[in-house]
Amino acid sequence: MKETQKQIKKLNIETQKQIEKLNPEKVDYLKQYFAGAPRWLLEQFQVIEVPAGTVFIHEGEPAERVYVLLQGQVSAVDYRVQEAVYGFFQFYPIELFGVMEILGGMERYKTSLAAVEKSIFLRIGRDQYERWLKSDSNAFQMETKEIVNYLLEQARKERLYVLLSGNQRVYQVLIKLYKSYEENGTYSAYISRKDFSEMTGLSERTITRALKELEEKKLITRNGWNIVMTWNQYNKIKELIKDQINEMGE
Numbered sequence: 001m002k003e004t005q006k007q008i009k010k011l012n013i014e015t016q017k018q019i020e021k022l023n024p025e026k027v028d029y030l031k032q033y034f035a036g037a038p039r040w041l042l043e044q045f046q047v048i049e050v051p052a053g054t055v056f057i058h059e060g061e062p063a064e065r066v067y068v069l070l071q072g073q074v075s076a077v078d079y080r081v082q083e084a085v086y087g088f089f090q091f092y093p094i095e096l097f098g099v100m101e102i103l104g105g106m107e108r109y110k111t112s113l114a115a116v117e118k119s120i121f122l123r124i125g126r127d128q129y130e131r132w133l134k135s136d137s138n139a140f141q142m143e144t145k146e147i148v149n150y151l152l153e154q155a156r157k158e159r160l161y162v163l164l165s166g167n168q169r170v171y172q173v174l175i176k177l178y179k180s181y182e183e184n185g186t187y188s189a190y191i192s193r194k195d196f197s198e199m200t201g202l203s204e205r206t207i208t209r210a211l212k213e214l215e216e217k218k219l220i221t222r223n224g225w226n227i228v229m230t231w232n233q234y235n236k237i238k239e240l241i242k243d244q245i246n247e248m249g250e
Contacts, residue, residue, distance in 0.1 A: 014046075015046075018120055019070070021070075021071070026094050029094050034139070035138060036136045037136065041132045044124050045123065047120065047121070048120075048121050048122075048123050049119070050118070050121060052115055052117045053114065054114060055112055056115060057098070057112060059108075059112040060109065063101040063107060064125065065098055065124065066096065066099055066123070066125075067122070067123050068094065068122040068123075069093050069095040069096075070120045071119060072115055073090060073116040073117050074090070074092075074115055075195075076089040077114050092176070098126060099129075102130045102133060166200070167210045170196075170202070170211065171237050173196065173200055174229065174234075174237055175234065175241070178229050182231075186230055187228065187234070190224075190225055191227060193207065219240075
């Protein structure tokens with residue numbers, strides 16, 4: 001804990017305040033990631049707030065900044081199919097954006113990213129971040145591992161979604177939301193029909209039916225589109241999908 005506090009104190013005051021709001025697990029991850037970061041780097045981070053629905057990275061634009069997601073939710077989006085917005089992957093704290101472009105030697109962003117809800121980020125210039133990352137073997141290794149896991153998970157998700165029923169897709173989203181946002185054993189948050197539809201690729205009607213079935217089984221509590229799950233309910237939903245899928249990602 002003392003080492004964590006020492007690392008946090010290297011950051012500017014505004015950034016320190018945001019880090020201290022995170023749960024211990026996320027604080028520990030940041031401590032490990034930035035363990036070898038010099039003071040000049042840590043002091044360059046800015047805290048920014050991105051409103052819900054805002055695209056903060058546009059595919060094809062110069063990859064000039066790196067973002068660290070501390071709070072909220074981000075969706076990778078694609079606008080190229082008949083001018084429709086398609087959210088094909090969801091990200092939750094802690095997640096870094098702009099680093100894949102650095103490791104791949106890419107000068108422009110390869111994916112458009114939007115805040116699904118109001119989100120808090122740390123932001124820093126690419127040049128500064130790249131200079132440090134390529135000299136820090138620990139952070140370089142951790143980042144490479146995260147990117148490989150992301151690519152494997154995305155490929156796996158695409159394979160699974162071909163076979164999953166509508167209900168199973170809904171179960172997976174609920175499991176992911178609980179793991180990312182639970183506090184004191186309970187998840188409670190509002191998620192719009194549109195956002196749920198983008199995360200699952202399902203119609204609002206199908207989602208509503210699946211949620212209603214879960215509510216009738218007392219596996220969730222709902223007030224409109226505000227969903228509440230306890231630890232016990234979360235585990236029962238996991239069991240539902242494990243009965244139908246041999247391989248579940250944790």
